[in-house]
Amino acid sequence: MPTHTLPDRRGHTRPRPSSPKSTSTATAAANPPSGAGGTGHAVRVFRVQQAFAELGGEAHSLRELAGVSGLDDSAVHRILQSGVGHGTFTQVGRGLYRLGSSAARLGIHALLHAPNVDAGEVLERLRHDTDGGMVFLYSLHSLTHFCGAQRQCTDMAVGESDLAEFGLTPRELMTLGRSLRLGASGRVILAHLPGPLQERALAEPVPERPGPGVYLDDDQLLATLPEIRERGYAVGIEECLHGWNSCAAPVFWGGSVMGSVVFLKPTDAMPAPSATDVAAVKAAGAGISRLLDGSAPLAVPHRGTA
Numbered sequence: 001m002p003t004h005t006l007p008d009r010r011g012h013t014r015p016r017p018s019s020p021k022s023t024s025t026a027t028a029a030a031n032p033p034s035g036a037g038g039t040g041h042a043v044r045v046f047r048v049q050q051a052f053a054e055l056g057g058e059a060h061s062l063r064e065l066a067g068v069s070g071l072d073d074s075a076v077h078r079i080l081q082s083g084v085g086h087g088t089f090t091q092v093g094r095g096l097y098r099l100g101s102s103a104a105r106l107g108i109h110a111l112l113h114a115p116n117v118d119a120g121e122v123l124e125r126l127r128h129d130t131d132g133g134m135v136f137l138y139s140l141h142s143l144t145h146f147c148g149a150q151r152q153c154t155d156m157a158v159g160e161s162d163l164a165e166f167g168l169t170p171r172e173l174m175t176l177g178r179s180l181r182l183g184a185s186g187r188v189i190l191a192h193l194p195g196p197l198q199e200r201a202l203a204e205p206v207p208e209r210p211g212p213g214v215y216l217d218d219d220q221l222l223a224t225l226p227e228i229r230e231r232g233y234a235v236g237i238e239e240c241l242h243g244w245n246s247c248a249a250p251v252f253w254g255g256s257v258m259g260s261v262v263f264l265k266p267t268d269a270m271p272a273p274s275a276t277d278v279a280a281v282k283a284a285g286a287g288i289s290r291l292l293d294g295s296a297p298l299a300v301p302h303r304g305t306a
Helices: 024-030 038-055 062-069 073-086 101-112 120-129 170-178 183-190 195-202 218-231 275-292
Strands: 005-007 013-015 089-092 096-099 134-144 148-157 234-237 244-253 256-266
Touching: 038 062, 038 073, 038 096, 062 073, 073 089, 120 134, 120 148, 120 256, 120 275, 134 170, 134 183, 148 170, 148 183, 148 195, 148 256, 183 218, 183 234, 183 244, 183 256, 195 218, 244 275, 256 275
Parallel strands: none
Antiparallel strands: 005 013, 089 096, 134 148, 134 256, 234 244, 244 256
């Protein structure tokens, strides 16, 4: 199979960003639903919808969708044609399909009614367990064609700090905090996004006044993502801010990344995060994810109590 490439800002080509491989479709294909009737048909419809997310990109052929969904061509064709009539799918060109406006409305509705959780206790625990780290919670803010893929700070645990020690204006802090290509908190989200959204984030310019450790080369940045997915956290060495290091973990809702939790400390206090620091930030990410899924966060003992 040929390697897909895309042009960088200098007109050269580089491999497409790697995105996390979901096992849901593969599992469904290997274990087809038992029984027949409406339930079996509904499962097949869901498989075709999920195939669009698995494939990424804008439009796909019937054969591509059949291959990923594990269904035969005729079944996928019937589902697509029925969905076109309801606006769930749209046929573009000859034999190509994409998700339609009805699917977009469902996604918007789901995001609008995502659980609104109070993560304050989890953030304060992380601040305590990292000996006073500056803790921030980020959520995916925009996935539109107008604003690209960005994040937004939604909560923090910083004690009495007014953030003046970062040495930036509020506007500069806001700009640095939006980019997914910058810092441990951005890259840990980026690592779990589909390839097309990674491309959109990489297409944005590096914000002004980043730290000296920022990844200016797209290939070098992309090379960090598989390891982030494998180990479950990211480390930033003066990426966002001069003199500050960071460690971040992803936050998930139902298996999809929704944001990240991060703590920052001065480089002299934390040249690199310790194993205890890493465990604390991963526990915070898992705890907030459990809140989003409707469960209480796991009780994690404070440092020094166990």
